[in-house]
Structures are given as C-alpha cells and as structure tokens.
Amino acid sequence: MWWRIATITLLFVTAASALTYWRGSRDYRPSLLAEANRSGGITMSAVTAGGQPSQQLSPETNSHYEVNGFDVNEGKRLYQWFNCVGCHANGGGDIGPPLMDDKWIYGSEPRNIYQTITEGRPNGMPSFRGKIADAQIWQIVAYVRSMSGLVAIQAAPGRNDDIQAKPPETMAPTQPPKKGGTPAPDERSSQ
C-alpha cells in the first residue's frame, strides 16, 4: 500500500514543482507601507514618516513583480492607462525611444526603469512621481522589461483583446540588454 501512496505523492510533487516555476498568486492590495514611504509619510496613520527615497529600494525587494503573471499583466494595463503608448507606442517607439529592443539609454535594471518613471528623463520623459502608486510603477517596470523578453516567459502577458500592434509578450524574443550608453543616432532619428 505505502509504495502506491509514495508513487502518487511523488507524482503530485512533480506536478507541483512543474507549476511552482512561476508565481501565480495575486497581491492586488499594494503594501500601504511602501505607499507611505513614497509619499514621505503621513501623520494621520500609524505608519512612520520618512522612508528612504524609493529609487534606492533594492531591486530584490521588488523582484517578485517580475515573476508574477498578475503583476506584469497589471503593468500592461497601466502602460495603456497612463498613456505610455502616447510616446513609446506599443514598444516600437515613436516620439519616445523603443522599449522592445536591446538598447537602454538609462539602463535596463528594474531600478533604472523605476527611476526613469519616477524622476523623468531629459528630452521629454515626464516625472510620474506622485501620480502613480509605487506598486503600480513596479508593475509597469516589470511589463516594460517583458516587452524585450527580460522577464520569465511564464510570467509574460499574452495578447490583448484588441487590434494587434505586435506579437504577444509571451512570444517576445529575449533581447540581451546593452546596458547604459546612448543608442546610435540613426535609431533615434529613424523613429
């Protein structure tokens, strides 16, 4: 008897490990603490004031956004809602640089992208500090990276239910980033 149970347990563990490869749990209620830190603390709640500036949050504390299908998917929605498409189109770039290639003017690390969004960059990238909730910024960061295949394929979002501008991120080819540096002028002009 016992070895039958053992066999089935073994199968179960195998199936489980096959599935743990990605995190499918959902945390739709962002940590209020992070919010408090971002907004420099509030006096009306128990949360203490004066968190460190968020671009210094170590990437580790936010890396879970990248392996969580729900967060990347939310990032994709917010990419629309906060009108990133306005300049970057669907990643192909327009007024703003393309996001689905391997060129990263200000770095491809989550913290770099986070900083780009919160602080803004020269030549037109506005600062979204105070306009977008912190957790949502990290979700957008995860999605932006998924466009160039930098997040786990298991967490990458599928196509949207509208006109297809590009293949779904699940099919996005991985673009090993050329860190830092500015792209060759012809890319910027050719946009």
Add this chain to the structure above:
Amino acid sequence: MNRAAAILAGAALAGCSRNPSILLDTAGPHANEIQWLFWLFFWVCAAVWLCVIGLLGFATWRGLRRWRDTPAPATAPAEERRLVAWVSTGVGLTFAILTLFVGASYAVDRKLISLDSGPTMEIQITGHQWWWEIQYLGETPSAQFTTANELHVPSGSTVKLKLRSSDVIHSFWIPNVAGKRDIIPGRENEATIRVDRDGVWHGRCAEFCGYQHAFMGLTLIAETPDKFEKWKASQRLPAAAPQSDEEKRGQEIFETGPCGACHVIRGTSADGHSNYAPELTHLKSRSSIGAGAAPNVKGYLGAWILDPHGIKPGVHMPPNLQNADDFQALLAYLETLK
C-alpha cells in the same frame, strides 16, 4: 398569489418593499409578464412533484404487501396490461403539461417582444470591471453627458439601453424590471425597459466578471418626467467651482495628483478617461460609491480614497496616502461636487 409567494419564499421575502425579488414588487410590464408565467410553472411543477412522490409511496406500499422471498416470474398478462396503461398515462400527462409550458412560454416571449417596440429614448450603458458607465445620448454633443452607476429614467416611458462592454462579459439585470441581457465584448446588445412605478430599484451584474462581480451594483431611479428633466439639466452642467481656499487646494490636488490621471471632472483640467474610471463631475449627486459598495458619505469616501481595497478588494483604484491636510482638502473639494 403574491401573498402565497411571501409565505413560500419565507422570511427573506416577507413584507419588505423594494425587494430584489422577481416575485414581489415588480416595477414594469416585462417583469409582470414573466412573473405570472413563473407562477403557472411553479404550481404545476409543485403538483407534479407531489404526485410523483405520492405514486412512489403507493408503489412501495403495494410492493411490500406482495413480498415473497423467491423472485417473481413475469407478472400476469392482465396486470402487465394495467401497468402499461398506468405508464402510458403518465407519459401522456407529461407530454400534455410540457405542451402547455411550451405554449405559455412562447406566448409570453411574443408579448415581451411586442413590449420592446417604440422606445422614446436611448441610453448607452458600458460595463466595466466592476462598475457601470452610463451615457445619455442626445441630438447635440452639448445634450450628451456621462455618469456612472446610477441610471435615471422617466417612469412610464419605454427606454432602449445600448449595452457595451469594455473588458469581459457582464450581464445587465434589474430583477424588478426585466430579465437579463448579457453584455458581450464585440457585440452590440440591447435591452428595453419600462418602469411604471416611481422609485429606486437595485440591479447588479449577473454574469461572473471577476473579483468584484459581487459588488457591481447598479441603481435605477424612476421618476416623473419633469423631475427627470431637471436631473438631466443639472447633470449636463460642469462641476461647480470650489469656493473656500481648502476646496481650491483640493481641486489642485485632484488635478495634479493621481486622481486626475484616471477620473474626469468636467470643467477642470482633470481630463482622465471616463471609460477607465467613473466620472466624478457630480459625484455627490449619487447615493453610493464603488458601484454600490458603500454609501456616498464623507467618511466612506475618505476611507475609499485611502484604501479602496479595504472596501472593494481587487478594484483597479490604487491606495492613495496623501498627507493629512491635502487629504482633508481633497475630501472638502469632492464634497462640493453636487
């Protein structure tokens, strides 16, 4: 009939007006038609059920009386014939009842179709996860306006609702008024309603649509035509300008902070998208916030802004922790949006 219904349906239904029941308190002809059809079905079915159980009792009693330990040979031809008669009677009755049911359903269906004719006004309702965008279509752009989660109609007139979905499948349902109509992405469904009784009727999304399917409520307010016109006129106006400094500061926060990124307040620079988040131009004219998740009073509104997930987990709106003064100013401003 209805008193019987009250007894039947027990404490949950008994003697409360504005009950979401489809049996009591119907507010329009569509619901009335379906109501009597239901009672026809209900009483016939109840009778059938009792008969079947009775027959089972009778058969058991008869079988037990004839008990022997040896298996019976095939029964006597005479009895076999009697059994055949019984069974075929049963089947015949079943057939008759079903014919009645099919006929009645068809008749009522025709009646419902005829009720849909000659609508006097059109309203476009867009289902969102998890709230309702309501657009009053007028001849001129100035006559059009958008609101959310609260549907006003003049009582007694036939209204055509154009149903659209911006994301997943929803279903438009106001039990006291009419049956459901699914709201399907990529399809242009329509529902026609007529509310004959003034009052507030509660509806909700009937097709499972995600986290907050449970609290995707819709309030239908049927009022006399002149009251309705007054309401329309007031809704067309842009938001009232803030008076006190605190309110002015509140508006500024709304426009420059996160709020304005999604919400719209006509007459201000907060020009988010009225199809991402409910339009707030006349927020305080509505009775609830979060599509019926909480009453629209200052306390709940504040709690909602700070942590919507505390009231409606999974909703798209993120928590917003302003510092205390900004927060109070924002609230004060929102309170002015009559």
Add this chain to the structure above:
Amino acid sequence: MSPPDIEVVDDQHVPRDVDVPLERLRDHLDNTWRLPPGLFGWLCSIDHKSIGRRYIVTAFIHLLLAGALAMALRVQLAFPEQQILGPDQYNQFFTMHGTVMMFLFAVPMVEGVMIYLVPLMIGSRIIAFPRLNAFSYYVYLVGGLMVWASFFLNSAPDAGWFSYPPLAGPEYGAGKRSDVFAQMITFTEVAALAVAVEIIVTVLKLRAPGMSLDRMPIFVWSSLVTSFIIVFSMPSVVLGSTFLLLDRLVGTHFYNPAEGGDVLLWQHLFWYFAHPEVYIIFLPSIGLASHVVETFSRRPMFGYPAVVLALISNGLLSFGLWVHHMFATGLPRLGNSFFAASSMTIAIPSGLVLFCWLATIASGRLRFKLPMLWIVSFFILFVMGGLSGVMLASVPLDLQLTDTYVLPSHIHFVLIGGAVAPLVAATFFWFPKMTGRLLNVPLGLVQWMLFTIGGLSAFGSMFLLGLSGMTRRVYSYPHTMQWDTLNLIASVGAWLLGLSFVLFTINILWTLSRPTKAPENPWQASGLEWSLPSPPPIYNFVLAPFVSSRTPLWDSPGPLPVVGGLRFDRREVLVTTVVEAEPDMRDPVPEPTVWPFIAAMVTSVILIASMYAPQPVAWGAIPFAIVMVAWLYPRRMVSPPAASVGPQAHQA
C-alpha cells in the same frame, strides 16, 4: 530477399480449458493471469477491476476534496459581509469546486464504475484494449494532481467551471490559472475518450455467447449510450480549450472580437459538450439504479425495451439543447424558442424511466433494503431538479432565473439527486462484490437521513435565494439584501450533506478493516457478476458463461451453462458477434506491462510543459513515439492455420 519466416504452427492440439478438471483449471488460470509482484506489478496491472477500482477511489478523493471546498464556500456565505475568504480565494474555491466535481469526480467516477462492472456484467474476462485503459487512468490521475497542485500554490483556475473568455482569456486571465483549467480538460477528456472507445468495443465484441443486444443488462445499455455521448460531445470541448490555450500562449485570435474572433464561439463549443455531460453522468447512474430497483422488487424490470429506448433518446436529445445555456446572450429569439421546446422534450424519456421503475416496484415483491433508500432520495431530489430544469428551459423564465442561485440549486438537485444518490446506492449494492464485505447498515441509515435532509434544505433554500434575486458566484452579499436567513439555512444544509459523506467515508474505511465474509450473491440479484466469488478472481470467469435470458441467475437454477475451448496456457478471451453474440474468435490478450504508465508520464510532461511554451509539443513527440513503439511492439504469439497462409509460408 530472405524467405519470410512466419512460423506455421497450428495450435489446435494445445490443451483447452474443458480438457482439465475445474480445480486444476483454476490453478492454471491463476498462474497464467498472475501479475509481477510489488510496486512494479501494480504499475503494470491492466486488469479492468484494479484500474476501475483506482478510477473509483481517485474520483472519490476528488469528491471529498471538492466537497470540503463547498463547505468553505458555505462558511463564507453563511452570514452577510464576511471576509473569511477574499474574492480571489473565493473565486478559486468555487471554480475548483465546480471543475473538480464535473471533470475529476463525476465523469471519472461513472467511467470507473463502467470499467469495473461492464466486463463482469457481460461475462467477459477483460475490457477491450486493457493497456489503453491503464494509460487513461494515469493520464487522469496526473491531470487531477496538476489541478490540485495549482490550488495549493494559490494559483488555481478562477474563472468558473465554464471559464468564459475574455475573463479566462490572455488579457483578463493573468498568470497560468486558466491554462491549468484548459489543460485539465485535455487530460480528462483524453482519458474519457479512451474509456468510451474501450467500453463501446467491450460491449459490442466481448459479450458472453448468447447475450444478444436485447438481453444486455440495463447498466450495460446505459454505458453504451453514455460512451457514444462522450465520443460525440467531447471533441468539441477539447477543440475549444485548445483554442483557449493557443489564444493565451501564442496569440491566436479565436476569442478576440477585435481581430475577427468571437467570444461566443467558446460558449457554443463548451455547452455543446457540457450539456450532454450532464447525461454522461446521469444515464449510467439511472442504469445502476435500475438494477437496484429490479433486484429488490424481485421481478425483471418492467418495460425493459421502453427503458432502453428512453436511454437512447435521452442520449440523442441531449445534443439538441445546448443553446438554452445562452438565452441571455441575445441570440435570435425564434431559435431560442426551438431550443426551449427541445429542452423540455427531454423530460419525457426521463419521466418514462421513472414511471417504469414505479411500475416495477408496484408489481414486484418488494424487499426494502438499504440501497432502496437512495432510490427514494433519487425521487425526492432529482424530480425537483428536473422540474426546476423545465422552468429554466422556458426562454422568458430563464431570462430572470439564469445566473441566479436558482441555477446552482437546479444543477445540485439534478446531480446530487440524479447521479450521486444512485452512485451511493450502487456502492452499498456492489461493495460486497468488489471487496467481499457488506457495509454497515445503521451508519448507512444515519448517512441517508443527513443526505436527504441536507440536500433538500441546502438546495431548496438556494432556489428561494435565486427567486429573491441573489446572483450566483458572489463572494459576499450586503446585509441590506435580506438574504441572511436563507443563506444560513443553505449553509447548515450543505454541512449536513458534507457530514453524511464523512460518515460514508468512515463506514467504508471501517468495513474495509473487517474480515471478508460476503456471500457470492447477498441480494439474490440476477446479473452474471453475482455468479462470481466476492471479490472476483483476476480472470473473472473460469469458463465463459452462456446466456439465454435477461436475468440469467433467476432463470437458470444451478450452475450457469458455459462455453469451453479457450487456451489456459496463455491469456485468451472469447470474441463474439455484434448483435447476436455468437462466438467468433479466440483473442489473445496483451500481457501486463509498464509502458502505458511510462507513456502516460511522457504525455503528462508534454501537456504540462506546453502551458508555458509551444516547443515542448514538438520535441516531446520524439520520446512519445519511442514509448509507443515499445508499448505496441508485438510478441510472437499467434500463428495462422497453415492453409490460410500465403504461398511463401510453406517454404519455411
């Protein structure tokens, strides 16, 4: 070219079963049909009884787990505005409850019962394609394990048991949750389709000599009809779920209206299967119940031809009414009326069966043993479900009732009353045959009371909740709706129902710990399976029985007449003709082997991996092909009579 080397051995001289006395024949058969020892032997087993038992046990565990989820759901809804389960958890819980109950409990359970009983009832030694049968079980097993693994990782399917896109689609169904749902369908339907083919071939080709179609037991008839329903309905849902997977993984647009797709396509493909699915569950159950009724009424089933015709017409009609699940979607009104009529028509054959039972009971020599109690609950609960179904079939009524709690009430009345009650009756009825032990009666009585009272109060109050406007699939409800009382009653009823299954489990486990002492035929039933020892030997019948009536054990006192002439030095089974069941061929039976298990594992790995990327399907095909060759690789066992071999053969 080397001369062909067909060995020309005529095996007419090989001794046959009738050439040796019965006692020695038993030893020979035990020896021929023996399994390898230990775990390896267990994995090799292709015996329909052990595979059937595994199906039944696995499905029962699924029932208990999914039932526990239902208990949790009813805790959450017992009182208004509770936060015990958040919306995310609640959605996973109710989706798992529905999905597991429909796909991993109900259908596999009836399959398991068919696999176990059909060969015994038709006097065969095996189920057709026994290796495929073993394969199907392991595929089903892994499918279930995968789903529960996803649940315990808080990543279970959460879009309802009919997972409508777009909610289950790529944009609104983030993560792999809906992929688990879609792939679970692939797992279970592959298994179910395999079983269906096995049952059809078993019934048509492996019946005992003399058991012409009009002498088949009613359960065998219902199994045949059910298998045909499976064959004709399941391909549509497999295709639909494949579309869903492709939409989610590689960006096809079947369900994307913006690119020419249509979300209703899924609803058509799904309901075209999922309505017949109810009959896939229901028909075998009334087949089982018919035997209980017949046995305890102590007379042959009244109106056997009528019942068989009713089963068949049920099967046919079940394909003509899937649209009644879509009345509210705004399809053409006239078409709806047609589907409404056809939906109501199906009440006629179902009613006919019930009337025939009543006639049998009334004209029989009734003995009211425990299994009969569940026939009573069948009438009480199922008739309610059937009648509420008639209400839902009416287009105007459906517009008000659909997607309210009337619907859960209806489907639970139908499935708990129409399927679970007969299955419990069948358990009490055939348990002695399967295990050699009789279940405890007093416990059974208490269980029956809890079951019936619980069912009535739970689903009755759900019906009233629906009438009072409570929509289904809400994780909570405001106090102001005044749904509190009815919800509390529903919860208490549900818990009573749950308790009855706890007692059932205790009863089974306790009984299994007792010594085996059940007689061959404790109920003086009439079917062939009751002529076997309890539990039956691995080869079932020492000598193939010869059947000359519908109730052989009642009509032929003394030992059954038999047919002899099979070899006993290797596994052989008698194949008969389709209609008259005349002996036609001695079919050598494949040996036990581990390859079906390995093949199932390879298949499972491919299916699970393909939720993440398309490539595994491609490279997975190679190991799969190799395994299939190993599985089907022939062993030298049969030789043609010299006369029938082509010319070159003689040179050998």
Add this chain to the structure above:
Amino acid sequence: MKPHLTLDIRALPSYRFGHRSPLWWGTLGFIVIEGLGFIFAIAAYFYLQNQNPDWPLGRHPGLLWSSLFTVLLLLSEIPNTWTKRAAVALDLGRVRVGLMMMSAVALLAIVIRVAEFTTLNVWWDSNAYGSALWVLLGLHTAHLLTDAFETFVMAALAYIGPLDARRFPEVEDNQAYWDFVVLAWIPIYITMYWAPRWAAGAVL
C-alpha cells in the same frame, strides 16, 4: 464437478480481419473522434467567417502546393488499397512492397505539406482567419505525421519484427487509417482553399 458445457469453440481462429476484430472497432472509434475534431474545426472556421463580412481576412492561401498535396493523396489510394488487399491475402511479400511504397508516399506528402505551410499568406497571430487556417492545417498535419510514423514502423516490422498472422490485420488497420487521413483532407482542402474563393465569386 463437471461444468454444464453447451458449446466448444476450440476450433475458432485467433485473428480476424475487418469488423470481426475488436481492433477494427477501436480504430473506427478513434477515427470517429478525430473526424469529429475536424468537423468542429471546420464548423468553427465557417462560424468565424459568418462573423466577418469580409473573408478571408487577408490574401487567399496559395493553391500550388495544396493542390499538389491533394493529388498525391488521391493517387496514394492506389498503392494503399493494393497493400490492404495483400494484407487480407496474408501475402507477406506484397505487404512488404506495399508498406515501402506507402512509406515513400508519406514522406513525400510531409515534404509537400511543409512547402504548403509557407504559402498560407497569413500568420496565426495576425487575425482569427489566420488562427483558424493554421489550426486546420496543423490538425491534419498531426494526423499525417502519426500515420506516416505508424507506416514506417509497420514496414520495419514486416522485415525485422517477430512475424505472426496478427501483423496482417494490423497492416489492414493501418491502411484503413490512411484512408481516413485522405478522406479528412478533402473537406479541409475545400474549406481552406476553395470555399472563400467561391464566396468571393471566383471561377471554379
């Protein structure tokens, strides 16, 4: 004790052809299942066409390779039937030749099918039309590959395998399955390549 024997069937053979063998019924069962898969896929195709006034969404798929493929399949019925007859006649020599021929045909068919995929003129993720097209063709290709593989194995077995009479019903069975692969292709070919052209009022 002596059993009450009514019939002795020791003289019965242990293999049968056609509908007298369980194997034949099993194959028929799976042919029905897969055939229904094709039917539902075609139904889905026309359902989607029904949803879209302008169809196909994109250019018509190329006719060259697909028609070539169709002709090859139709011609393959000649060696196929020949092989089937040889099997029923228990004629090992002819069975070997037939299986080799069928293996060659299958290989050729696969090559042409690969070329056919390149002339669909639409990608599966371009629109619903492309999706339906790729699924139809992919579904049939899966069956083509399966039966090709089975044919190779049967051919190998005919030479090296342990030979006994039961191979012959199996060969017959394999060729019957090839009939299904051919039969299933015809409606798919018409659906994919001609129905939209006829709808567009093209000649033929």
